[in-house]
Amino acid sequence: MTDAALPNQAPPGEPAMRPHRSLWRDVWAQFAVHKGAMAGTGIFVFIVLAVFIGPYIHTLDPSFIDIRNKNQGPSFEHPMGTDQLGRDTFAQVLAGGQVSLAVGVTAMALSLVIGTLIGVLAGYFRRLDGPLMRFTDLFLALPLLPLLLVIIMLFRDTLRSAFGPETGIFILIVFVIGITSWMQTARIVRGDVLGLKEREFVLAAHSIGTRQHRVISRHIFPNVLSPIMVSATLGIANAIITESALSFLGLGFPSDFPTWGRLVFDGVTFLEQHPERVLYPGMAIALTVLSVNYMGDGIRDALDPRIRSNR
Amino acid sequence: MFNYTIRRLLFTVPTLLLISFIIFLLLDLAPNDPTGNLPMTITPEVREKIRISLGLGEPIHIRYLLWLQQFFVNEPLNLIEEWWGIQIGDAENRLRVQSWATRSPVVDLVVERMPQTLWVVGMSYVVGILIALPIGIISAYKHYSWFDQIGTFVSMVGFSIPTFLTGTVLIVLFSVLIDSSSPFWLPSIYDTTHRVTDWSSFVVQVKQMAMPVMVLALFNAAQLSRFMRASMLDNLSQDYVRTARAKGMKERVVLLVHVLRNSLIPVVTVIALGVPQVFGGAIITEQIFKVNGLGQLLIIGVQGADIPLVQTLTFIFAVLIVLFNLIADLIYGILDPRIRYD
Numbered sequence: 037m038t039d040a041a042l043p044n045q046a047p048p049g050e051p052a053m054r055p056h057r058s059l060w061r062d063v064w065a066q067f068a069v070h071k072g073a074m075a076g077t078g079i080f081v082f083i084v085l086a087v088f089i090g091p092y093i094h095t096l097d098p099s100f101i102d103i104r105n106k107n108q109g110p111s112f113e114h115p116m117g118t119d120q121l122g123r124d125t126f127a128q129v130l131a132g133g134q135v136s137l138a139v140g141v142t143a144m145a146l147s148l149v150i151g152t153l154i155g156v157l158a159g160y161f162r163r164l165d166g167p168l169m170r171f172t173d174l175f176l177a178l179p180l181l182p183l184l185l186v187i188i189m190l191f192r193d194t195l196r197s198a199f200g201p202e203t204g205i206f207i208l209i210v211f212v213i214g215i216t217s218w219m220q221t222a223r224i225v226r227g228d229v230l231g232l233k234e235r236e237f238v239l240a241a242h243s244i245g246t247r248q249h250r251v252i253s254r255h256i257f258p259n260v261l262s263p264i265m266v267s268a269t270l271g272i273a274n275a276i277i278t279e280s281a282l283s284f285l286g287l288g289f290p291s292d293f294p295t296w297g298r299l300v301f302d303g304v305t306f307l308e309q310h311p312e313r314v315l316y317p318g319m320a321i322a323l324t325v326l327s328v329n330y331m332g333d334g335i336r337d338a339l340d341p342r343i344r345s346n347r
Numbered sequence: 348m349f350n351y352t353i354r355r356l357l358f359t360v361p362t363l364l365l366i367s368f369i370i371f372l373l374l375d376l377a378p379n380d381p382t383g384n385l386p387m388t389i390t391p392e393v394r395e396k397i398r399i400s401l402g403l404g405e406p407i408h409i410r411y412l413l414w415l416q417q418f419f420v421n422e423p424l425n426l427i428e429e430w431w432g433i434q435i436g437d438a439e440n441r442l443r444v445q446s447w448a449t450r451s452p453v454v455d456l457v458v459e460r461m462p463q464t465l466w467v468v469g470m471s472y473v474v475g476i477l478i479a480l481p482i483g484i485i486s487a488y489k490h491y492s493w494f495d496q497i498g499t500f501v502s503m504v505g506f507s508i509p510t511f512l513t514g515t516v517l518i519v520l521f522s523v524l525i526d527s528s529s530p531f532w533l534p535s536i537y538d539t540t541h542r543v544t545d546w547s548s549f550v551v552q553v554k555q556m557a558m559p560v561m562v563l564a565l566f567n568a569a570q571l572s573r574f575m576r577a578s579m580l581d582n583l584s585q586d587y588v589r590t591a592r593a594k595g596m597k598e599r600v601v602l603l604v605h606v607l608r609n610s611l612i613p614v615v616t617v618i619a620l621g622v623p624q625v626f627g628g629a630i631i632t633e634q635i636f637k638v639n640g641l642g643q644l645l646i647i648g649v650q651g652a653d654i655p656l657v658q659t660l661t662f663i664f665a666v667l668i669v670l671f672n673l674i675a676d677l678i679y680g681i682l683d684p685r686i687r688y689d
Contacts, residue, residue, distance in 0.1 A: 179664030185649045186657055277509050281631055284511045311519040318512040326507040
């Protein structure tokens, strides 16, 4: 902060001192250069706002059945028309977006927590490294999509009766996607931790008697945040695609509880007469995933010191 | 290298056993009843008999060992018998893994479905590679040109759009909007009974394969071209490229012999690693275009709670993953002389 005041006092012969540059400002500057990442962030923020604020503006109930107005084209009242039961498609897409995004973010968070935990433990404690990494390899060798289908088929009814149809499926899908997508994060984090724990600042922390868990939480963890952030964006994209794929195969949420994948699945039946019913939710998925992927690209470039210094 | 291969092969045995046990346990601990879909009029005693006839009377470890024996001993023996037309031991009474829904051996179902999957999925992977490699090479060579910009954008789009969306969009475009008498019309349903006998039936076959193959090929090409581009970029800035140019080699030779051969090393491993994932991703594509391949068989099994079928298919997918991981490692070792496994 004092740097900003210095140039005035500097002797006339010396060049003015450059303003103080923090790491995060550099990262942001590199991120802002990446046009795709900025566009992706804009679109993603727009989609999130539209999905969560939109229902307050477009107040039609997505599950309200108005059978007289079925199969209508787009109008002022129904911007995306109505479906075969007269439900408003736009309201359904908005409601579906809430669920899809919620699934994406929660499943991503779960997989990050598992991945980071396993990665940090395996990297930091040598004794745990072998078993935990073999465990990761084992998970990588499992055929994930078939297993997802199987788990959902088998545990759907139990969870439905325990938590109600919607919450039960939500818990199941988030849990299942979370526990099948943490492996890449764990591997990357472990690699970084292996390098970090040999550095001087960790040694210094040990030498002043810092406890193990404090070393991990104060010194190791903040330094592996950047790969975790990249995995977070990719994780959201992956979770949204997986959820919609499951819904598309008819193994996701019940049909009165719309998600984007479910809407595509329902629309496929009427594909020949009303292809737009597949395209609206489908485009929503594609746009969200595309924007999130571009954000991930931008974050990765921004956090990569080699690329940042090339500017 | 040879020792390494043997060691890895030996290591796959416990891995696969563990995976098969996990799959078995998962399916067995699940709270569902195979007789749950039967009519309510069936008495509990009869239900119990049905359960025993399905082999559920035994404790879990016996059933697991039985399945292992059926899958690893009986099925291979049966295949050998069929291929060479010989008989080994007591072929009549040998138990095979039976599907609950169809009451026929699971492996027979798999063999029935295999050709369609191999044709569609295999072809799409080949097409994907053929598209991806040139795009990756040109994008990297003309870095930041308009070709690179468009190529990167298209691969990002292809990578982000799920296959069920590209599939349905293609169906809308080529089967719904285009009139069925037009030569550009493509069928949206894959007809497995179609036989190629002459030119016109060959054209029909090509047409019905076109859409599923394109959907999967686009997805694979998007991923592969990103790898190819990154790998080419890594190599193009290396010293040996400058040396080759300084020696006065033609640009074509520098690019296609020196750089390409080195950049292909990681890409080939990625290609090998992607093969089992293609089988997994094909589940959705097969469902869209109604290709009755392995993926669709799995979906039918899942929907019908056909445990032995699902178990065996999932395990076959797991075997593919482990196998291609091994192949990828070995290829890497063969192609890159810097890698030493011993």
